[in-house]
Amino acid sequence: MRTITAEEIAQAAADIYGEINYRLNPRVAALIEKAFESERDQAARETLSVILKNAEIAAEGNYPLCQDNGFPLVWVEAGNEVLIEGILQDSLDKAFARSTAQHFLRASVVADPLSRRNSGDNTPVFLHLSQGKGDKVKISVMAKGAGTENATVLRMMRPSVTDQELIDFIVETVSQKGPEACPPLVLGIGLGGTTDLALGLSKKALFRTGSSRDSSAAGLGALEQKILAEVNKLGIGAMGWGGDTTALDVRIEVSPTHIATMPAALSFSCHSLRFGEEEL
Amino acid sequence: MMNLNFPLGNEEAAALTAGQRVTVTGVILGARDAAHRLMAQSLEKGEGLPFDPAGQLIYYVGPSPLRPGNIIGSAGPTTAMRMDSFTPQLLSRGVKATMGKGRRGPEVVEACRRHKAVYLGTVGGAAAYLAQFITGARVAAFPELGTEALWEITVKDFPAVVMIDAEGNIFP
Numbered sequence: 001m002r003t004i005t006a007e008e009i010a011q012a013a014a015d016i017y018g019e020i021n022y023r024l025n026p027r028v029a030a031l032i033e034k035a036f037e038s039e040r041d042q043a044a045r046e047t048l049s050v051i052l053k054n055a056e057i058a059a060e061g062n063y064p065l066c067q068d069n070g071f072p073l074v075w076v077e078a079g080n081e082v083l084i085e086g087i088l089q090d091s092l093d094k095a096f097a098r099s100t101a102q103h104f105l106r107a108s109v110v111a112d113p114l115s116r117r118n119s120g121d122n123t124p125v126f127l128h129l130s131q132g133k134g135d136k137v138k139i140s141v142m143a144k145g146a147g148t149e150n151a152t153v154l155r156m157m158r159p160s161v162t163d164q165e166l167i168d169f170i171v172e173t174v175s176q177k178g179p180e181a182c183p184p185l186v187l188g189i190g191l192g193g194t195t196d197l198a199l200g201l202s203k204k205a206l207f208r209t210g211s212s213r214d215s216s217a218a219g220l221g222a223l224e225q226k227i228l229a230e231v232n233k234l235g236i237g238a239m240g241w242g243g244d245t246t247a248l249d250v251r252i253e254v255s256p257t258h259i260a261t262m263p264a265a266l267s268f269s270c271h272s273l274r275f276g277e278e279e280l
Numbered sequence: 281m282m283n284l285n286f287p288l289g290n291e292e293a294a295a296l297t298a299g300q301r302v303t304v305t306g307v308i309l310g311a312r313d314a315a316h317r318l319m320a321q322s323l324e325k326g327e328g329l330p331f332d333p334a335g336q337l338i339y340y341v342g343p344s345p346l347r348p349g350n351i352i353g354s355a356g357p358t359t360a361m362r363m364d365s366f367t368p369q370l371l372s373r374g375v376k377a378t379m380g381k382g383r384r385g386p387e388v389v390e391a392c393r394r395h396k397a398v399y400l401g402t403v404g405g406a407a408a409y410l411a412q413f414i415t416g417a418r419v420a421a422f423p424e425l426g427t428e429a430l431w432e433i434t435v436k437d438f439p440a441v442v443m444i445d446a447e448g449n450i451f452p
Binding site (some may be wrong): 043047050051053054057058062063064065066067068069104105106107116118145146147150179180182239240241242270271272 | 301314341342343344345346347350353354355356358359361381382383401403404405406407408409411412426427439441451452
């Protein structure tokens with residue numbers, strides 16, 4: 001049995017949150033650079049180059065990538081041989097409040113959705129805690145902005161849905177919601193599960209952006225590529241002003257589900273997807 | 281590239297065409313959801329606006345906190361569509377331009393046409409880059425709203441593109 005304190009996990013997560021708000025993930029930067037190289041529309045090339053310039057300026061450490069430092073989203077998977085000492089939510093809230101202040105990040109969370117009273121310190125942290133196997137603690141952090149969050153869609157499709165119907169749903173939704181989510185986009189898709197699990201998977205899928213890691217299910221790579229190609233045919237382009245690259249990447253995660261349901265969730269990320277992972 | 285000096289005259293606004301790339305210079309207002317709601321409530325009560333709207337530009341922004349030595353935090357646009365319901369009455373009072381990101385609904389397109397005003401789009405998520413075009417910033421009203429206060433922002437050569445022109449033409 002291995003013991004780790006809630007503070008240690010929380011500090012590691014909060015440090016990632018601070019870092020990802022200033023330093024664009026190299027995998028994401030590589031996708032934007034590739035889009036810039038292949039872009040035929042002059043105005044879109046200009047916009048993509050502004051996005052890359054933005055990342056350069058932010059990396060100097062004085063201005064975060066975006067004024068919306070996003071929901072503080074944290075996934076912690078603690079192995080079954082790990083004992084966490086302390087209350088993880090409390091430690092995360094303290095560590096993220098500190099990190100938000102230290103990194104001059106905006107307090108972007110309201111304590112109450114009806115009164116809209118700002119919580120003042122960018123907390124609470126939105127934590128998903130799960131149990132894995134072994135003695136490690138896996139931490140995944142994402143700074144997800146409201147522009148992308150507001151574009152999220154869940155559709156309850158028929159169990160007999162075809163691949164083409166799924167593709168059509170994604171393409172239609174990107175057409176309706178994509179331009180306001182700061183394209184070029186990254187699309188995270190969750191299929192199956194319960195409704196809330198599908199939505200969670202659609203966010204989690206974004207962590208594989210630009211990586212060679214396959215989905216939890218074999219054979220989805222081809223569907224991911226097909227959706228990417230179809231979405232890019234829309235020609236929405238950078239910031240929705242027209243262009244070859246509307247989406248940088250598409251990632252799908254699947255889960256067992258009920259015989260009579262096929263939840264399909266689509267989460268968007270903007271061009272400067274901010275995420276980081278660490279294993280303790 | 282055409283540079284727009286704010287406050288902007290009617291002829292200059294009317295001469296812009298959808299898709300045209302411009303730069304923005306002068307003193308503009310920054311406001312988003314909460315400030316718009318307060319201003320709408322004031323107008324409903326018959327009170328005025330906390331700024332002179334004539335020829336003005338409202339930039340939909342809620343900047344990140346100010347680092348000592350800087351002028352403003354990161355200051356990119358927020359999604360304009362959320363302010364759609366508040367916009368027609370602001371345009372009717374003389375606001376000549378709004379600036380944000382993303383598309384807007386038909387009521388705003390119609391209001392731009394009716395009041396000879398424009399909507400400008402700028403690069404969302406390029407908040408660090410755009411802060412470099414800001415030469416001054418102060419809270420003008422509603423300080424209790426923090427980042428969502430009404431800001432008075434001085435800009436020089438701030439890049440944008442005309443997304444709705446004064447005839448109601450839309451780009452793209």
